[in-house]
Amino acid sequence: MSGRVADAGPLAGRAATAAGAVRARRRPGWGLVLAVPVVFLAVFFLLPLGNVALTSFTEPGLSNYTQLLETPLYGRTLARTFQVAFVITLACLLLGYPYAYAMHRARGGVAALLAALVLLPFWTSILVRSYSWTALLQDTGVVNSLLLDLGLAERPVALIRNLLGVVIGMSHILLPFMVLPLYASMQRIDSRLVQAAGTLGASPATAFRKVFLPLSMPGVVAGSLLVFVLSLGFYITPSLLGGPADTLIGELIVQKFSEQLDFGVGSALAVVLLVATLVVLLLGSRLTRLGALVGQEEER
Amino acid sequence: MSEQRMPRWLALVAAAIGFFLLVPTLIVVPLSFSSARFLEFPPPGFSVEWYENFANSPNWTNAAWNSLKIGLAAAALSTVLGTACALGVQRANVRAKGVLNAIVIAPMVVPVVVIAVGTYDVFARWGLAGTFAGLVIGHTVLAMPFVYVTVGSGLRTFDRSLERAALTLGASPMSVLWRITLPLLAPHIAIGALFAFITSWDEVVVSVFLSSPFLRTLPIEMFNQLETNLDPTIAAVATLLMAVTTMILAAVAVLRARQSVRRPTGGNP
Amino acid sequence: MNPTTAPTGVLALDGVCKRYRDSVAVEHVSFVTRPGEFLTLLGPSGSGKSTTLGMIAGFVEATSGSVTLDGADLAQLPPHKRDIGVVFQNYALFPHMTAAENVAFPLRMRGMAKAEVERRAQAALELVKLGRLGGRKPKELSGGQQQRVAFARAVVFEPRLLLMDEPLGALDKQLREALQLEVMRISRQLGVTVVYVTHDQEEALVMSDRIAVYNDGAIQQIGSAEDLYERPGSLFVADFIGESNIIRGRWDGGRGGRLVRDGLALAGDGGGGAGLTDGAPAGLVLRPERIRIARSAPADAVAVADGCSVTGVVQEIVYLGMAFKYVVKVAEGLTIHARAGVAERPRDVEAGTSVTLRWQVGDGVVLPEQVAA
Numbered sequence: 001m002s003g004r005v006a007d008a009g010p011l012a013g014r015a016a017t018a019a020g021a022v023r024a025r026r027r028p029g030w031g032l033v034l035a036v037p038v039v040f041l042a043v044f045f046l047l048p049l050g051n052v053a054l055t056s057f058t059e060p061g062l063s064n065y066t067q068l069l070e071t072p073l074y075g076r077t078l079a080r081t082f083q084v085a086f087v088i089t090l091a092c093l094l095l096g097y098p099y100a101y102a103m104h105r106a107r108g109g110v111a112a113l114l115a116a117l118v119l120l121p122f123w124t125s126i127l128v129r130s131y132s133w134t135a136l137l138q139d140t141g142v143v144n145s146l147l148l149d150l151g152l153a154e155r156p157v158a159l160i161r162n163l164l165g166v167v168i169g170m171s172h173i174l175l176p177f178m179v180l181p182l183y184a185s186m187q188r189i190d191s192r193l194v195q196a197a198g199t200l201g202a203s204p205a206t207a208f209r210k211v212f213l214p215l216s217m218p219g220v221v222a223g224s225l226l227v228f229v230l231s232l233g234f235y236i237t238p239s240l241l242g243g244p245a246d247t248l249i250g251e252l253i254v255q256k257f258s259e260q261l262d263f264g265v266g267s268a269l270a271v272v273l274l275v276a277t278l279v280v281l282l283l284g285s286r287l288t289r290l291g292a293l294v295g296q297e298e299e300r
Numbered sequence: 301m302s303e304q305r306m307p308r309w310l311a312l313v314a315a316a317i318g319f320f321l322l323v324p325t326l327i328v329v330p331l332s333f334s335s336a337r338f339l340e341f342p343p344p345g346f347s348v349e350w351y352e353n354f355a356n357s358p359n360w361t362n363a364a365w366n367s368l369k370i371g372l373a374a375a376a377l378s379t380v381l382g383t384a385c386a387l388g389v390q391r392a393n394v395r396a397k398g399v400l401n402a403i404v405i406a407p408m409v410v411p412v413v414v415i416a417v418g419t420y421d422v423f424a425r426w427g428l429a430g431t432f433a434g435l436v437i438g439h440t441v442l443a444m445p446f447v448y449v450t451v452g453s454g455l456r457t458f459d460r461s462l463e464r465a466a467l468t469l470g471a472s473p474m475s476v477l478w479r480i481t482l483p484l485l486a487p488h489i490a491i492g493a494l495f496a497f498i499t500s501w502d503e504v505v506v507s508v509f510l511s512s513p514f515l516r517t518l519p520i521e522m523f524n525q526l527e528t529n530l531d532p533t534i535a536a537v538a539t540l541l542m543a544v545t546t547m548i549l550a551a552v553a554v555l556r557a558r559q560s561v562r563r564p565t566g567g568n569p
Numbered sequence: 570m571n572p573t574t575a576p577t578g579v580l581a582l583d584g585v586c587k588r589y590r591d592s593v594a595v596e597h598v599s600f601v602t603r604p605g606e607f608l609t610l611l612g613p614s615g616s617g618k619s620t621t622l623g624m625i626a627g628f629v630e631a632t633s634g635s636v637t638l639d640g641a642d643l644a645q646l647p648p649h650k651r652d653i654g655v656v657f658q659n660y661a662l663f664p665h666m667t668a669a670e671n672v673a674f675p676l677r678m679r680g681m682a683k684a685e686v687e688r689r690a691q692a693a694l695e696l697v698k699l700g701r702l703g704g705r706k707p708k709e710l711s712g713g714q715q716q717r718v719a720f721a722r723a724v725v726f727e728p729r730l731l732l733m734d735e736p737l738g739a740l741d742k743q744l745r746e747a748l749q750l751e752v753m754r755i756s757r758q759l760g761v762t763v764v765y766v767t768h769d770q771e772e773a774l775v776m777s778d779r780i781a782v783y784n785d786g787a788i789q790q791i792g793s794a795e796d797l798y799e800r801p802g803s804l805f806v807a808d809f810i811g812e813s814n815i816i817r818g819r820w821d822g823g824r825g826g827r828l829v830r831d832g833l834a835l836a837g838d839g840g841g842g843a844g845l846t847d848g849a850p851a852g853l854v855l856r857p858e859r860i861r862i863a864r865s866a867p868a869d870a871v872a873v874a875d876g877c878s879v880t881g882v883v884q885e886i887v888y889l890g891m892a893f894k895y896v897v898k899v900a901e902g903l904t905i906h907a908r909a910g911v912a913e914r915p916r917d918v919e920a921g922t923s924v925t926l927r928w929q930v931g932d933g934v935v936l937p938e939q940v941a942a
Binding site: 277 | 306325382387388393400401402403408416417437438440449453456502509522526535
Binding site for chain 2: 628648649651654661678679
């Protein structure tokens with residue numbers, strides 16, 4: 001016989017579910033309210049992206065892509081970008097996990113302090129932070145001055161105008177993007193599970209390894225995904241901290257558009273970068289909820 | 301949060317990483333007050349010369365003024381669009397809400413360079429490159445997702461029975477939105493607006509393409525001068541940029557603290 | 570109240586159904602209220618009573634059937650034009666407004682003059698005995714006070730109909746009982762028709778003029794509390810309202826009608842056998858307070874013949890304050906509860922005693938077992 005619907009108390013408004021349990025008699029035009037921003041995004045966001053794709057195929061044509069394949073410069077740049085992104089992700093993970101864990105374990109004021117130390121860089125402009133790193137890593141910069149004064153080096157160490165500087169700078173800038181999703185994920189772990197492991201005889205180290213660490217994996221994936229994807233597209237930091245031989249794809253795209261006025265190849269590069277980003281995100285979406293990357297909570 | 305105290309080694313590691321996070325961010329502050337002509341550490345003496353330099357230079361002050369105007373406009377536009385989007389996605393009778401959600405959030409994860417070059421090409425054709433409107437629109441595209449996510453999270457915890465109650469009491473759907481829904485969402489909307497402002501205030505890549513020699517934002521002016529200018533004026537500008545950001549973050553923290561005090565009603569004896 | 574010649578607050582539901590794609594929430598519900606009546610929709614969770622309320626208020630669209638108020642078809646009106654007061658389960662007080670502003674809200678929506686709004690809102694607050702707390706925000710009020718503000722807000726605009734969706738559920742027993750009486754008193758004073766939803770049958774019995782018992786989306790029976798208690802129309806209603814013994818077995822039309830089970834043949838009022846078929850499953854409903862309990866005497870064996878008594882062994886005696894409840898095992902798997910007031914209880918009965926339970930034929934009702942849904 002037909003089943004019965006659980007009395008969800010529609011008057012209390014709890015029944016606004018996919019079952020369509022509640023429908024206002026005359027909908028107050030939410031569709032229209034949604035249409036305005038969606039049209040805005042379609043015109044000023046989707047259209048430009050589409051235009052890039054179109055340009056890559058039509059100005060002058062597919063030769064843009066064949067150029068990418070044939071000229072070793074582009075392949076090298078792309079490979080370098082991926083390698084750098086990978087190293088940065090690893091560095092952020094190694095630094096970010098202990099920091100997020102400390103935030104998770106900290107109480108009261110200390111937790112707030114640790115959070116502030118992450119949020120301030122997070123919201124500080126990338127330009128300012130990149131500039132700070134130039135001031136730090138220059139031959140006459142802070143780090144080298146310290147090294148020379150302390151006698152740890154005889155001449156300035158080349159920390160800038162090379163990939164090392166880029167990696168250091170970008171790791172610093174992207175570290176909050178690793179810490180925040182990690183922390184959010186750790187906070188969601190039921191603390192009683194680790195305590196239960198203790199009562200079952202596990203040492204704190206074992207409890208961490210066997211219970212906490214696996215449960216924090218969603219955060220690890222989300223953070224790593226975000227850092228990796230953001231690294232791919234970086235432009236400012238590499239252009240300030242990197243050398244002319246170390247261009248990453250972001251810089252290359254900007255060069256093509258602003259200096260060489262080669263919109264065709266530039267667009268093709270942009271398409272490659274976009275596709276790479278989307279592929280990584282797609283693969284990542286198998287492992288984690290993409291909304292977690294940008295801080296969207298789960299639907300109840 | 302765990303009951304046990306943090307082990308000492310962890311505290312030390314966290315302190316070291318915290319140091320790594322903080323120092324490169326704040327190093328510009330002491331450098332901006334340095335009396336040296338070039339970037340030198342430690343700074344030999346104290347001077348506000350570079351701030352004076354900034355205040356007296358029309359290039360810098362115009363750029364700052366532009367950034368402020370564009371930031372406010374972009375924040376306002378993002379707030380209206382982002383809030384409408386959050387409300388619409390939750391309530392409109394539309395399928396494929398997941399896709400819509402992904403599109404609205406996309407500007408946060410799509411590489412800025414790609415957005416920048418795409419926007420540049422299209423805007424140039426439409427005559428929007430190098431214009432105030434162009435920059436505002438470009439920044440709004442990037443800032444809107446922040447408002448959307450913030451207001452969206454507020455909507456998720458929003459008690460919709462309040463809206464139904466208002467309807468039974470005779471309020472038209474328009475009245476319900478204006479008198480009940482939006483006032484109760486105000487803190488989230490405000491926080492979203494602040495994040496939108498910061499996004500515009502600090503924006504570089506899209507602005508590189510959409511600005512012109514006559515219309516520069518503060519970050520663009522800074523970026524241009526980085527190649528040529530080695531004196532600490534840039535450090536002063538960087539400090540100013542950060543000061544504004546910090547004040548806004550403080551405002552957000554205050555708003556958030558006030559929010560947690562207010563608890564929802566209903567059914568609590 | 571404005572005197573009118575035509576009766577107001579007459580709510581009529583006719584064949585109202587609510588069907589979803591693969592389930593039915595409400596099936597053919599019909600009733601008509603009398604003006605100023607207090608009607609309770611009573612039933613277990615999921616039985617369709619809140620959905621019915623939702624259709625009256627306008628938040629749920631009926632699949633079929635009509636809902637009219639004083640003859641006007643409500644289906645044509647959106648919720649904000651129906652002029653019906655609603656008290657929600659979670660009160661739904663606007664947190665950013667004071668209690669007085671909450672109560673004033675419906676009056677402002679109707680464009681009343683400011684002075685008049687304030688006067689009426691204050692009067693409504695005084696009606697619910699919160700005259701001096703108008704300046705407080707909802708979070709500064711206790712649960713009981715919040716409920717009263719919600720009530721004041723729903724009646725301040727003098728609606729003809731008031732809907733209440735389990736409004737007292739979150740309160741403790743004493744407070745709930747006090748507020749039940751308040752709600753009854755005020756709605757009587759205002760002359761408003763009330764449709765009240767609850768799953769608490771005691772609450773329904775206390776407050777209502779009539780009760781509609783819901784089960785599985787349909788109304789099993791509508792009647793006054795006495796009607797439902799004394800003359801239940803189905804085993805479900807008998808079971809749901811009040812405490813009773815339901816002895817299940819088969820109907821035997823002979824000897825004036827007996828419920829047969831395990832060698833026992835028990836007599837009860839079968840309503841002349843209407844609806845009861847020989848041999849079909851049925852249940853005998855016996856209210857515990859109608860059963861007299863006494864220590865078994867040898868002479869009782871004779872009395873068994875008339876079907877109005879049965880013997881058993883006392884398992885347990887429960888002290889209820891104003892009465893004693895006897896749990897008596899009568900046969901394998903069959904226990905009967907009997908109740909005796911403090912004054913009249915037998916002194917010689919205790920756990921383990923063999924006892925005889927007696928009742929009058931008219932005290933027991935036999936009803937057919939409902940066909941499984």
